[in-house]
Amino acid sequence: MLTETDVLIVGAGPVGLTLAIDLGWRGVKCMVVERNDAPLQIPKLERCNARTMEIFRRLGASEQIRAAGFPRELPMDVFVATSLADPPILRLPYPSVAEMQADIAAHNDGTRPLEPYQLISQYTLEPVLCSVARGYPNVELRFSEELLDFTQDADSVVARVRAQSGEYAVTARYLVGCDGGTSVIRKQLGIRLEGKGGIREMRRSLFRCNDLFERIKVGKGRHYHIADAAHTTIVVQDDTKRFTMSSILTKDDDVVSQFRRAVRIDDLDIELLWTGTWTQHLLCADRYRAGRAFIAGDAAHLVIPTGGLGMNTGVGDATDLAWKLAGTLAGWGGPTLLDSYEIERRQIGLRNVRASGNAAGGRVAWRSAYKPDVREDTPEGAATRAQIARLADSEQRKTNEILGIEMGYRYVASPIVEAEDGEGPDPDNATYVPTTWPGARLPHVWVNGKTAMADLIGKGYTLLRLRRADTSALERAFAKIGAPLTLLDVDSAQARAVYERTLLLIRPDLHVTWRGDTLPGDCDKLATLATGQSTRARLVER
Numbered sequence: 001m002l003t004e005t006d007v008l009i010v011g012a013g014p015v016g017l018t019l020a021i022d023l024g025w026r027g028v029k030c031m032v033v034e035r036n037d038a039p040l041q042i043p044k045l046e047r048c049n050a051r052t053m054e055i056f057r058r059l060g061a062s063e064q065i066r067a068a069g070f071p072r073e074l075p076m077d078v079f080v081a082t083s084l085a086d087p088p089i090l091r092l093p094y095p096s097v098a099e100m101q102a103d104i105a106a107h108n109d110g111t112r113p114l115e116p117y118q119l120i121s122q123y124t125l126e127p128v129l130c131s132v133a134r135g136y137p138n139v140e141l142r143f144s145e146e147l148l149d150f151t152q153d154a155d156s157v158v159a160r161v162r163a164q165s166g167e168y169a170v171t172a173r174y175l176v177g178c179d180g181g182t183s184v185i186r187k188q189l190g191i192r193l194e195g196k197g198g199i200r201e202m203r204r205s206l207f208r209c210n211d212l213f214e215r216i217k218v219g220k221g222r223h224y225h226i227a228d229a230a231h232t233t234i235v236v237q238d239d240t241k242r243f244t245m246s247s248i249l250t251k252d253d254d255v256v257s258q259f260r261r262a263v264r265i266d267d268l269d270i271e272l273l274w275t276g277t278w279t280q281h282l283l284c285a286d287r288y289r290a291g292r293a294f295i296a297g298d299a300a301h302l303v304i305p306t307g308g309l310g311m312n313t314g315v316g317d318a319t320d321l322a323w324k325l326a327g328t329l330a331g332w333g334g335p336t337l338l339d340s341y342e343i344e345r346r347q348i349g350l351r352n353v354r355a356s357g358n359a360a361g362g363r364v365a366w367r368s369a370y371k372p373d374v375r376e377d378t379p380e381g382a383a384t385r386a387q388i389a390r391l392a393d394s395e396q397r398k399t400n401e402i403l404g405i406e407m408g409y410r411y412v413a414s415p416i417v418e419a420e421d422g423e424g425p426d427p428d429n430a431t432y433v434p435t436t437w438p439g440a441r442l443p444h445v446w447v448n449g450k451t452a453m454a455d456l457i458g459k460g461y462t463l464l465r466l467r468r469a470d471t472s473a474l475e476r477a478f479a480k481i482g483a484p485l486t487l488l489d490v491d492s493a494q495a496r497a498v499y500e501r502t503l504l505l506i507r508p509d510l511h512v513t514w515r516g517d518t519l520p521g522d523c524d525k526l527a528t529l530a531t532g533q534s535t536r537a538r539l540v541e542r
Contacts, residue, residue: 003031003168003169003170003171004170004171004172005029005030005031005140005170005171005172005173006023006028006029006030006172006173006174006325006329007019007023007028007029007030007031007172007173007174007175007176007325007329008030008031008033008157008159008170008172008174008175008176009030009031009032009033009176009178010032010033010147010159010175010176010177010178010179010184010185011032011034011177011178011179011180011297011299012032012033012034012036012039012126012130012141012143013122013126013178013180013297013298013311014045014122014125014126014129014297014311014314014315015178015296015297015298015311015314015315015317015318016032016034016176016178016179016296016297016318017032017126017129017130017132017133018055018056018059018129018314018315018318018319019176019178019296019318019321019322020032020133020136020139020141021059021061021129021132021133021136021139022059022318022319022322022323023138023139023322023325023326024133024135024136024138024139025059025060025136025459026322026323026326026459027138027326028138028322028325028326028329029138030138030139030140031139031140031141031142031170031172032133032139032140032141032142033142033145033146033147033161033170034141034142034143034144034145035144035145035146035147036143036144037143037144038143039123039126039127039130040122040123040126041123041274042122042123042206042274042276043121043122043123043204043206043237043242043244043274044122044311045121045122045125045305045308045310045311045312046119046120046121046122046235046237046238046244046308047117047118047119047120047308047312048065048069048117048118048120048125048311048312048315049117049308049312049406049407050113050115050116050117050403050406050407051113051312051315051316051406051407051441052117052311052312052315052316053065053113053115053116053117053118054113054114054115054407054444054454054510055315055316055319056115057114057115057454058454058510059132060132061128061129061132062115062118064128064131064132065118065120065125065128066097066118068120068124068125068128068238069118069119069120069124069125069238070097070118070119070120070222070236070238070240071240072096072097072098072101073096073097073098074096074220074240075093075094075095075096075220075221075222076094076095076096076097076119076221076222077091077092077093077094077219077220077221077222078091078092078094078221078222078223078224078225078396078400079091079092079218079219079221079223079224079225080225080227080366080388080389080392080396081218081224081225081226081227082226082227082228082374082375082385083218083226083261083262083263083264083375084212084216084217084218084224084234084262084263084264084265085217085218085263085264085265086217086218086264086375087218088218088219089227089385089388089389089392090388090389090392090393090396091219091221092393092396092397092400094221094222094400097116097117097118100116100117101116104116104444105446108445108446108449108494109434109494109498110434110443110444110445110498110499111432111433111434111443112444113403113407113432113444114444114452114454119222119236119238120238121237121238121239121242122311124238124239142163144163144164145161145162145163145164146161146162147159147160147161147179147184147185148160148161148162148167149184149188150175150185150188150293152175152291152292152293155173156171156172156173156292157171157172157173157174157175157292157293158170158171158172159172159175173292173329174292174293174294174325175292175293175294176293176294176295176296176321177293177294177295177296177299178295178296178297178299178314178318179299180297180298180299181281181298181299181302183295183298183299185293185295185299186285186295186299186300189287189290189293189295190290191285191286191287191288191290191295192285192286193281193283193284193285193286193302194283194284194285194286195281195282195283195284195353196281196282196283196357197279197281197282197283197302198279198280198281199279199280199281199282199304200248200279200280201248201277201278201279201280202231202246202247202248202277202278202279202280203246203247203248203249203250203252203255203275203276203277203278204244204245204246204275204276204277204278205244205245205255205259205272205274205275205276206237206242206243206244206272206273206274206275207242207243207244207245207259207270207271207272207273208241208242208270208271208273209241209242209243209268209269209270209271210241210269211268211269212243212263212265212268213236213240213241215265215268216265217265221236222235222236223235223236224236224262225363225392225396226262227367227370227374227385227388228261228262228370228374229370229372230247230248230249230258231246231247231248231367232245232246232247232258232262233245233246233247234259234262234263242273243259245258245259245262252275255272255275256270256272280304280360281302281303281304282302282303282304282353282356282357282360283301283302283353284300284301284302284346284349284350284353285299285300285301285346285349287342287346288300288317288341288342288345288346288349289338289339289341289342294321294341296314296317296318296321296345297311297313297314297317297318298310298311298314300314300317300345300346300349301313301314301349301352301353302353303352303353303356303357304356304357304359304360305356306356306359306360306362306363306399307355307356307359307360307398307399307402307405308406309352309355309356309359309405309406310356312406313348313349313352316345316348316409317345317349319509320341320344320345320509321341321345323459323507323508323509324337324338324340324341324532325338326508327483327508327531327532328532330482331482332481332482332483332484332531333483333531333532334528334531334532334533334534335532336415336416336532336533336534337416337531337532338532339415339532340414340415340416340532343411343413343414343415344411344414347411347412348409348411351405351409351427351428352405354428355402355405355428355430358398359398359399359402361395361398362394362395362396362397362398362399363395363396363398363399365391365395366388366391366392366395366396368391369384369387369388369391370384370388371384374388398430401430402430403430403431403432404428404429404430404431404432404433405428405430406432407432407441408425408427408429408431408432408433408440408441409427409440409441410424410425410427410435410437410439410440410441411439411440411511412424412427412439414439415529415532415534416507416513416529416530416531416532416534417438417439417511417512417513417514418438418505418513418514418520418526418529418530419438420437420438424437424439425437425440434498435500436498436499436500436501436504436512436515437512437515438512438513438514438515439511439512440511440512441510441511441512442454442457442499442504442506442510442511442512443498443499445492445494445495445498445499446494447490447492447495448492453490453495454510456488456490457486457488457506457510458484458486459484459508460483460484460485460486460508461478461483461484461485461486461505461506461507461508461513461530461531462485462486462487462488462505462506463475463485463486463487463488463503463504463505463506464488464490464499464503464504464505464506465487465488465489465490465502465503466490466491466492466495466496466499466501466502466503466504467491467496467502468489469502469503469518469519471487471503471519473519473523474505474519474523474526474527475487476523477523477524477526477527477528478527478531480524480527481527481528481531481533483527483530483531499515500515501515501516501517502517503515503516503517503518503519505526505530507530513530514526514530
């Protein structure tokens with residue numbers, strides 16, 4: 001049996017499904033093969049960050065995800081404590097989704113994301129994304145099917161897939177490996193991971209405890225970091241009935257007793273649903289592409305979950321690659337368009353590996369103040385708790401307050417972004433500072449007080465005009481290439497103040513390609529650069 005598709009995606013986790021949805025939204029035929037028979041029911045990610053939720057909003061999935069996730073009226077506080085029954089050593093208050101949405105609605109200075117983050121367990125998120133993906137007739141999901149190997153030439157990729165009924169071949173124009181940290185695609189391509197591997201082994205467990213959330217005495221929140229020798233952390237899952245616990249334990253038999261020690265609330269009915277080990281890594285692939293095959297998500301970068309930069313970085317990979325594949329398949333994307341995927345996303349992968357290491361280091365720093373007397377009602381115990389509180393009040397914020405890392409990233413030295421003189425804003429700033437410096441995400445601005453600028457931008461390129469101007473030269477340049485360009489006229493003093501220029505060329509992924517107050521002298525050059533037709537920035541042939 002021979003099956004044909006435009007893009008073959010291996011792996012139906014959140015990254016592979018996001019890529020499939022984005023391609024489906026753009027009218028590209030794609031197929032996803034997943035070796036498991038259904039979405040996994042084990043805990044991995046627990047948060048879609050603000051940038052990821054903006055991407056899901058653009059794909060029409062954000063409200064479905066919020067409806068399935070952590071209730072929007074509950075606080076997101078983070079605690080450091082000796083147990084869930086003791087007074088907190090430190091409480092870091094964070095607003096609920098409803099409060100964040102109200103704050104976003106009340107501000108129009110570009111400093112807020114369009115969407116707040118959302119707590120949602122991976123075992124909840126994946127079925128939602130599957131449902132969205134199945135809504136596109138050009139997207140095919142195939143579970144219980146495993147990619148065995150593949151070959152490629154100048155025109156296509158041929159993959160050998162094993163299904164329950166036997167083996168068959170898939171011919172695709174492109175192949176994308178979203179198949180996790182042990183990626184078959186990455187290994188067959190000979191792509192190496194660079195960085196620090198095998199840092200620490202942790203045990204993660206999933207419990208059901210229906211009445212625990214209502215009985216937590218330390219305070220309602222999402223994360224509970226227990227000051228103990230086992231580095232225990234308890235995370236409330238989206239239904240508030242299930243909880244994950246991460247700790248340094250060597251045996252499965254220890255997890256229930258450790259959970260009870262961390263909770264310290266009597267008469268709880270606790271059910272252990274799953275337990276397993278995982279190893280901390282800070283690794284990034286040395287390449288993201290070989291010929292017609294690409295890697296994305298955990299196949300390309302492995303981070304410590306501290307800071308939530310794993311799946312969320314992978315969703316960024318997917319949304320970057322989707323429009324570039326679509327443009328190339330449509331015929332208007334030049335050879336540099338797909339080359340730019342590795343250039344843009346690998347720098348973000350390396351950046352987020354560093355940020356994850358920084359966040360994890362912060363947690364290790366405050367945990368180093370732990371002493372066995374931490375629970376004692378003595379001067380020594382009080383001193384230990386005070387030292388932990390002092391360190392955690394600074395170091396724990398490296399995990400929870402990194403909006404600049406999540407959505408302030410900027411593609412530096414990209415061959416499809418028009419460079420400006422100077423260094424530009426710091427792309428590694430943990431604090432988000434809105435900017436339209438080329439390569440950056442277009443900051444969120446409300447138009448007429450109620451419409452998000454991002455909601456006005458279509459699937460192709462958009463020339464945002466904040467004042468009337470003759471832009472016909474650029475329109476003709478895009479028309480000659482056959483690339484989609486939409487004009488968007490917005491009369492907004494606030495947008496002009498935030499966006500710094502009155503003309504902005506926006507890419508299909510809402511990053512800025514070029515900005516100015518007048519068109520450049522050579523609009524053909526700008527159009528060829530933006531669409532990857534320019535040859536001056538070509539990479540060496542792979």
